[in-house]
Amino acid sequence: MRRSARAKRFSLRVSRSDGRVSLSLPQWAPEAEALAFLRAREDWVRRHLQDAPPPKLARVGAMVPICGTLRPVESGPGRAARFDGGVIHVPPGPREGARIKALLTALARDRLASAVARHAETLGRVPGRLTLRDPRSRWGSCSARGDLMFSWRLIMAPPEILDYVAAHEVAHLAEMNHSAAFWAVCHQLCPETDRHRAWLKAHGADLLSWRFDSTPST
Structure with missing residues (x-):
């Protein structure tokens, strides 16, 4: 309550x-x-x-989506998860989920920073700070100062979906609203805006259903 x-x-x-x-x-x-x-x-x-979709646990043996493609999670050496040869390698143990989350967050930061820079250059705007979080009700936001926030879970969606959300928030650097003028800018940056919005509405809950909690030791 x-x-x-x-x-x-x-x-x-x-x-x-x-x-x-x-x-x-x-x-x-x-x-x-x-x-x-x-x-x-x-x-x-x-x-x-x-x-509501059943929760999916990110751990060894799971198939976790990266850029819209399911990738196998296998045991690996070291202290951190890594993505190599189409496989997510993670040291086994109670922190498997947290390590996979850290990997996905790093990948998301690289992809989103690149997409934001490209769209901002198109508009001739300078974005503020970029942060990644795990909100439950939005995929991104733009503050009045031009700071951009994104959900790191976008790295699990197809690349064009991540790019659309980046374009959407960058468009707010020009139009801090959801007026017709804003959507015109958004379509300028991402002509498939309507289709990608529909994808998020249909599949966003699946991305949010993934859990990256630590698992109890056995």
Whole structure:
């Protein structure tokens, strides 16, 4: 449950990525009323939970997507995961997931930095700082200062999807809104904007369903 100063009523959300149920309520609302609201909508919650994809664990033996292609994860030497010959090699142990995440984040940073630089040059704009995070509700953002944030999970999507998100956020350097003028800039940088947006809407939950938690030692 989350209390919000902006909330005027109760609202429920079921994450398509991990099935997490969020109940938002106004600051003044009694918790008992919020729970009654939830119980009254139990059937709705259960239907949406059934639609959430099961979590996928990044570990040795899994097939993890890189640039839209599933890659096998195999045991490897050393202390860090590496991507070589189409295979993700990771030292076995409880930190397999964390090491794979670090590898994917490094790959995403390289790809996104290159895409941002290319699109910014096209517009004649200078982007600010680039950061990578793991948000659950957006793939990127652009601050008023021109700083760009992206989800490192974009490295799991096909390259054209990552490029579209980079173009989308760079377009905000010219139009800090989602007006018709913004979308015109976005289509200028990425003519297939509409198709790539549709791909993210259809497949984004699958990217978010991957878990990179540490696993218990046996």
